[in-house]
Amino acid sequence: MLVLEKNLLYSIVRYGDSGRFVELARSQGAGGATVFLAKGTASSSVLRALGLGERRREVVLVLAGEDTARSIIKAAQKDNKIEGVSILIGNAGEEDMDTKLKMITVIVNSGYAEDVMAAARKAGATGGTVTHARGTAPNDGSEKFFGVTIVPEKEMITIVADQEKAKTIVQTIKTLPCLQTPGVGVLYVQDVKEFENLGSK
Amino acid sequence: MDLRTKAKETLLSLLPIMGVVVILNFTIAPMGSHMGPFLLGSVMLFAGLTLFLAGAEAGFSPVGERLGVVMAQKKNLPFMLAIGFLIGFGVTFAEPDVNVLAYQVSSMNRSINPTVLKLLIAIGLGLFIDLGLVRTIKRMKLNLLLDILYLVTFGLILIAGQAMASIAFDASGSTTGPLAVPFVLAIGLGVAQSSSGGSEDSFGLTGIASVGPIFAVLMMAVFTRGNAAAAAESGEVAEEAIKLFPKMLEVTKNTAIGLAPLVGLILILQFTMLKFPPVKFRLICTGIIFGFVGIVIFLTGVEYGFSPVGRLLGEILSARYSSMLVPSLIALLFGAIVVTAEPAVWVLTNQVEEVTAGRIKHTTVLLALSAGVAVCVALSVIRVYLNINYIIFIFVLVGISLILSWIAPPLFVAIAFDSGGVASGPMSTTFILSFIMGLSGSAELGFGVVGMIAMSPLVAIQVLGVVFKVKERKVLKKKEERKNVGA
Numbered sequence: 001m002l003v004l005e006k007n008l009l010y011s012i013v014r015y016g017d018s019g020r021f022v023e024l025a026r027s028q029g030a031g032g033a034t035v036f037l038a039k040g041t042a043s044s045s046v047l048r049a050l051g052l053g054e055r056r057r058e059v060v061l062v063l064a065g066e067d068t069a070r071s072i073i074k075a076a077q078k079d080n081k082i083e084g085v086s087i088l089i090g091n092a093g094e095e096d097m098d099t100k101l102k103m104i105t106v107i108v109n110s111g112y113a114e115d116v117m118a119a120a121r122k123a124g125a126t127g128g129t130v131t132h133a134r135g136t137a138p139n140d141g142s143e144k145f146f147g148v149t150i151v152p153e154k155e156m157i158t159i160v161a162d163q164e165k166a167k168t169i170v171q172t173i174k175t176l177p178c179l180q181t182p183g184v185g186v187l188y189v190q191d192v193k194e195f196e197n198l199g200s201k
Numbered sequence: 202m203d204l205r206t207k208a209k210e211t212l213l214s215l216l217p218i219m220g221v222v223v224i225l226n227f228t229i230a231p232m233g234s235h236m237g238p239f240l241l242g243s244v245m246l247f248a249g250l251t252l253f254l255a256g257a258e259a260g261f262s263p264v265g266e267r268l269g270v271v272m273a274q275k276k277n278l279p280f281m282l283a284i285g286f287l288i289g290f291g292v293t294f295a296e297p298d299v300n301v302l303a304y305q306v307s308s309m310n311r312s313i314n315p316t317v318l319k320l321l322i323a324i325g326l327g328l329f330i331d332l333g334l335v336r337t338i339k340r341m342k343l344n345l346l347l348d349i350l351y352l353v354t355f356g357l358i359l360i361a362g363q364a365m366a367s368i369a370f371d372a373s374g375s376t377t378g379p380l381a382v383p384f385v386l387a388i389g390l391g392v393a394q395s396s397s398g399g400s401e402d403s404f405g406l407t408g409i410a411s412v413g414p415i416f417a418v419l420m421m422a423v424f425t426r427g428n429a430a431a432a433a434e435s436g437e438v439a440e441e442a443i444k445l446f447p448k449m450l451e452v453t454k455n456t457a458i459g460l461a462p463l464v465g466l467i468l469i470l471q472f473t474m475l476k477f478p479p480v481k482f483r484l485i486c487t488g489i490i491f492g493f494v495g496i497v498i499f500l501t502g503v504e505y506g507f508s509p510v511g512r513l514l515g516e517i518l519s520a521r522y523s524s525m526l527v528p529s530l531i532a533l534l535f536g537a538i539v540v541t542a543e544p545a546v547w548v549l550t551n552q553v554e555e556v557t558a559g560r561i562k563h564t565t566v567l568l569a570l571s572a573g574v575a576v577c578v579a580l581s582v583i584r585v586y587l588n589i590n591y592i593i594f595i596f597v598l599v600g601i602s603l604i605l606s607w608i609a610p611p612l613f614v615a616i617a618f619d620s621g622g623v624a625s626g627p628m629s630t631t632f633i634l635s636f637i638m639g640l641s642g643s644a645e646l647g648f649g650v651v652g653m654i655a656m657s658p659l660v661a662i663q664v665l666g667v668v669f670k671v672k673e674r675k676v677l678k679k680k681e682e683r684k685n686v687g688a
Contacts, residue, residue, distance in 0.1 A: 039203070050487065054203050111263060115478040153266075178478035 006063045009072060010103070012038065012129050012158075013084030013198065015056035021082055025062050028072045034061040038131040041117055057084070057129060066193075076198050083199030087160060090193040101192035102166035103158065106173060107133065108185030110153035115178055117157060123172040124165040131156045154185075160195060207254045211247055217538040218632055219243050222510060225531070230517040235510050242506020249499025250627060252491050253297065257380055260488020264467055264475065265384040271474050272388065278338065282331045288384055289327035289410065291463035294319055297496050298378040300459060301503055301630045302371055302651065309638065309647060318418070319459070322372045325417025326410055330385065333409035337389070343405045344606040344614055350412045351599050357419040363591040365422035370595065370652025372414040375630050377407060377622020377655075380492075385410055408618030411655075449501045456496050464489060499627070508635040515639025525586035528640060529579045535633055536578030536654070537571045543626040546570060553616065553662065557669055569665055573657035574624050578633060581650040585641040591649045598656045605663035613666025617659050625655040 009030075013021055015037075022033045040055045041048070062072065066088075073086045087103060106116050113130045120128060133154040161169055166189060179185060222239065226232050232239070268288070272281055293299055299322055303315035336346055358366045377385075389406035467489075471477060477485060518528045540546055550563035550570070584594065606614045629651055638647035 052204060056203060056206065111267060111481050112478055113481075114484055115480040118480040176478075 007066050007069050007193070008089045009060075009062040009064060009069045009086060010089055010158075011060045011062070011076070011084060011086040011198075012040065012057050013060060013082055015058055017082045017084065018058040018060050020079070021060050021076060021084075022062075024075050024079060024082075025060075025064070025072045028064075028075055029068045030062045030064045030072060032062075035059065036131060038129045041128050041130065059129065059131065070194065073194065073196050077196060080199055084197075085160075086194075086196050086198060087192055088194040090191045100162050101160060101195050102163055103160050103190045103192050104166055104169060104173075104187065105190070106157040106159075106185060106187045107154055108157070108179065110155050112178065112185065113155035113157050115176060116173055119172045119176050120157075120159050120169045123169040125159045125161050125169050128157050128159040131158070160192060204251060204255050207258075208247075208251045211250045211254065214543060214626075214628060215243060215247050215250075217541075218535070218628060221534065221538065222514065225514065229521070229527075230514055232510060232513055232517070235506075235513055238506035239510040240506070242502040242510070245498050245502025245505070246507055246627075246631070249495045249497070249502055251495070253495030253499055256488045256491030256493070256495050258488070260485050260490075260492050261380060261384070263477070263481070263485060264470070265388070267475050267477070268384070268470070269388055281334060285330045285334050285388055286327040287466055288388060288463075289330040289381075289413075290323045291466050292381045292384050293323040293326045293376050293414075295460045295463045295496075296376060296378045296380045297499060298375040298625075298627055298630045299323075299372070300455070300496075300500060301508075301627075302375045302634070304504065305508070305630075305634055305638070306368055306371075306648070316458075318372075321417040321421055322376060322414040325413035325415070326376050326381075327413070329413030329416070330388065330406065330410045332413075333389070333406040336409065337406065343408070343611070343618070344603075346409065347412075347606065347618060348603055350409070351603060354412065354415055354419065355596065355599075357416070357423060358592055358595065361419045361422035364648075365419060366595060367591045367647075367649030367652065369415045369418035369422070370655070371630075371634070371648050371650070372418050372652075373411045374622055374625040374651040374655030376414050377411055378626065382407065382622075405615045405619060408615070408621060411622055445501070445505055448505055449497065452500045452504070453497050456493060456500065460489075460493055460496075503631045507631050511632045511635030512639035515636045516642065519585075519640045519642065525583055528586075529582040532582040532636075533575045533579040535636065536575035539578075539628045539633060540571050540574040540624050540654075541567060543624065543628065546623055546626075549616075549620045549623050549658070549662075553665065560672060561665055561669055566662070566665060569661040570624060570658055573661040574654050577653040577657045578637075578650060581637050581653055582640060584649075585637065585646045588646065594649070594653060598653065598660065602656065602659040602663065605660065605667065609663040609666035610670055613663055613669070617662035617666070620658050620662065621655050624658050625651045629654050 009025075011021060018033075018035045022035065025033055036059050038057045038059050040057045062069070064072065069088050073088065076082050076086060089103060104120075108116060110132075117125075117128050117130070133156045159169065170187065170189065173179065173187060219240075223236075226236055265288075268284070272284060299319055303318045303322075306318060307313050307315040336343070358369075361369070385407050467475075467485075471482060515528075518531065522528055546567070547563075550566040553561055553566045554563040580594065583589070584591070602617075606618075609617070633654070634648070634651055637650045641647045
């Protein structure tokens with residue numbers, strides 16, 4: 001297991017940019033990275049209404065000491081070929097934790113992500129990232145065949161928002177009528193130490 | 202929905218064919234005023250297919266997946282069979298590839314009503330999905346059941362004659378399109394899980410289901426034998442000037458009728474079992490609307506510019522060359538590029554690589570498939586020139602597949618039969634079929650090529666399975682030798 005003194009650097013980049021990002025992280029002293037696929041939600045409300053504008057994204061997880069993590073973010077910002085965001089998540093129990101930003105993670109049964117995002121947006125969220133995931137419920141008979149995965153599929157939604165908005169977002173999601181069945185999902189909030197946009201904006 | 206990725210895939214599958222047609226136009230087969238409609242038709246094909254694929258992914262796939270889960274929870278056989286039939290029927294009736302085929306058939310042979318043909322194909326598929334489900338639950342051996350089914354098919358072919366046999370196999374090849382596959386797979390998985398069987402039980406459903414349309418069409422031929430067969434043999438290529446907008450209206454009407462049963466079913470299921478949350482359901486509805494618009498544009502493009510040029514190209518070549526060498530070489534080329542362009546083929550090739558833990562590379566699979574399809578298309582041309590009976594081809598191809606099904610590893614057998622329809626996608630039903638029809642100029646010889654393309658993966662994948670088996674043995678032997686040396 002890795003030592004806990006490290007921080008998690010959670011970066012969401014444009015599909016195909018992860019290779020470059022990992023290379024960059026290594027050159028700044030990170031040991032390695034974990035990459036998985038996700039989709040970002042549309043930023044334009046017109047596209048959203050049409051059901052279009054979803055973008056494929058890659059999420060890069062890097063465990064690194066705080067200084068290393070910050071230098072990775074700086075380097076990624078300078079490299080304007082990478083497009084996305086970097087979020088540095090702090091460890092609980094640290095003292096300088098009066099951060100203004102929060103990262104909300106919601107894990108729900110497959111099919112609910114769009115509803116969660118719509119509610120979050122109403123409560124003030126500007127965007128979010130959706131990842132497919134798999135639960136390990138007791139009846140874990142999940143099989144993959146021809147790209148169709150069945151039972152028990154989950155969707156994981158990541159949203160970053162400032163503290164005040166985060167509260168309303170959490171409240172709105174919790175009171176969604178379609179999320180009232182027991183066992184439909186979980187939600188947790190983490191502190192964000194640093195949040196930076198990468199690439200040209 | 203991610204339009205960009207779909208657009209890229211579609212473009213990739215369209216450009217090679219367009220390129221070859223344009224090159225042929227400037228070299229050996231000038232087509233003059235037909236090139237305008239062809240280019241417009243291609244653009245419509247591109248736009249329509251992109252919209253349809255994106256819409257199907259957002260609108261239809263989630264329903265299929267959710268349905269599999271719900272069915273797995275219910276554990277109620279009559280209920281499963283009812284849903285299996287209804288979905289199989291609805292999906293096939295709406296499938297654009299089936300639509301194209303039905304109209305190609307009725308344009309050659311006025312005595313066959315396209316809607317009736319579509320209904321038959323859909324009923325056949327629905328019933329055989331149920332048969333496949335029963336097999337899963339009763340744990341019957343896949344290759345045994347397939348042997349029985351194909352033996353009965355052979356008997357029916359002998360009664361029905363080659364004209365109907367070729368249409369029957371084409372029908373089967375066109376059912377496994379982008380709409381049907383996710384649904385059928387999801388249902389298969391759902392049922393396999395609830396019957397507590399292993400993962401092998403979930404394979405094979407598509408393979409059995411695709412025999413259904415063959416049965417249905419052959420049965421129709423057997424019962425209506427006299428008039429339908431006679432008309433088929435006297436059929437001629439119908440030449441009509443097609444106007445864009447009236448065509449589009451007609452296609453819109455037909456597509457609406459085609460999609461109605463499936464959409465109705467989805468709506469009923471939404472309020473009874475699926476219960477998608479509101480925003481997700483809205484997205485599914487937009488997906489379905491996109492899919493609908495996509496199918497309309499796609500089919501209009503096909504009938505307006507794409508198919509006519511395929512047919513014309515065939516006619517020009519057959520007029521120009523009395524020997525079959527050049528046309529069959531061109532057919533070889535078309536076959537090879539068409540298969541690499543089908544998006545579903547890429548899924549299959551990667552799957553084989555995964556199953557063999559990388560020992561059979563996906564490029565190898567692609568090469569094998571490409572060669573198989575190229576040979577099949579070229580054989581179709583040779584058949585047209587030499588007037589060989591289609592039944593012989595079917596007997597040989599199916600015979601080889603069935604024999605291989607006892608030699609190749611079971612997993613490869615299941616994947617091979619499931620992926621039968623994978624190679625025959627929109628490009629083969631629209632372009633290759635028209636090309637061969639133009640070349641032959643008669644209904645009797647024109648059909649059957651889609652069915653042949655659909656059968657080539659059966660041979661190709663199973664041969665790879667045998668190769669894999671041999672390779673694995675060699676590896677094991679080497680390991681043993683090394684052990685012996687070490688000792």
